[in-house]
Amino acid sequence: MAKVAKNLILHGASGKIGDQIVIRQRGGKVILSQAPGEREGEPSEAQKTQRAKFQQAIIYGKTQMTDAEAKAGYEAKASGMRTAFNVAVADFLHAPDVDEIDVSGYKGAVGDPIRVRVTDDFKVVQVQLTISNADGTLVEQGNAVQQANEVDWVYTATAINENTTGDRIVVKASDKPGNIVAEEQTL
Secondary structure (H helix, E strand, O other): OEEEOOOOOOOOOOEEEOOOEEEEEEOOEEEEEEOOOOOOOOOOHHHHHHHHHHHHHHHHHHHHHOOHHHHHHHHHHOOOOOOHHHHHHHHHHOOOEEEEEEOOOOOOOOOOEEEEEEEOOOOEEEEEEEEEOOOOOEEEEEEOEEOOOOOEEEEEOOOOOOOOOOOEEEEEEEEOOOOEEEEEEEO
């Protein structure tokens, strides 16, 4: 891939030249790259699924660019050759990651904290916890509160849990496009 700056011949040009070169404009620069070759054979089911997901991501990105507040948020994360639209598409394609579930402060008393570290390529919007006894009965559930560092979320217990041995804690985290990831930990 070649990058060209201030070229009078290619200024404003874009598209495909023959079957060899593709010209794109990005961030005030002209980008030349090799044209993609023809694909042979039918796409696999995994390829069809990925194409459909990418198509949904493109629609999501276009929709976000029509909302001034959403666009401003994505523009804040854009840098260099990466546009707000690119950030929105990537956000749609990547679910959050639950990096850590810290239950060291949870002993089954009201007010005990459970800290969860969740990261995302753009923004985590909600973290929900469910605590169930070993036999599957629900102890409690609710939303965690995001902390000032923006990666830690703290859930504060609201119910007494007399026996925590074998209890299951399920964490569900979601991001702006609605991707949800679930992780669980057994006490």
